[in-house]
Amino acid sequence: METLKKQARYQRMYEQLEVLMRKSSDSDARMATIVAVLHHKMEYFFWTGFYFLVSGELTVKTYQGPLACLVLSKHTGVCWSSIDQQKTLVVPDVHQFPGHIACDSRSQSEIVVPVKNRNGEITGVLDVDSKTLGSFDLTDAEWLEKIVNLIYN
DSSP states (O other), X not given: OOHHHHHHHHHHHHHHHHHHHTTOOOHHHHHHHHHHHHHHHOTTOSEEEEEEXXXXXXXXXXXXXXXXXXXXXXXXXXXXXXXXXXXXXEESOGGGSTTOOOSSTTOOEXXXXXXXXXXXXXXXXXXXXXXXXXXXXXXXXXXXXXXXTTSOO
16 A cells, blocks of 8 residues: 555544544453454455453454464564564564464464553554565554554553
């Protein structure tokens, strides 16, 4: 998707989500809404969801797309790397990422954004996969970080 078109779409989604977030302070409801909006408005989003730290394990929460891995192996794959490095990771080709966890073999590229609670602690990640190589870029990273921040605002 062309950068300007992508930025404009993210801007519209962000504005929509800001309004929707005012209707509930429940973080689960907010995450479910974010996943639904993102998954259905970005045609290259193949799997869209959240993994959260539960008793030291990275466990799937709300998501849309094909069946997910329920628990991700510790300190392996893109999601754990994002948590361990405390930053958003854009992976143009998941098959080139050391230790990639293939929950669905159709996934080709991925972006993972850390989720921080009100105290600034990482509690989970937003994980988005695409069936196309190189789907995600800095525009996705910038806007998805803003969107994730809506969960606890």
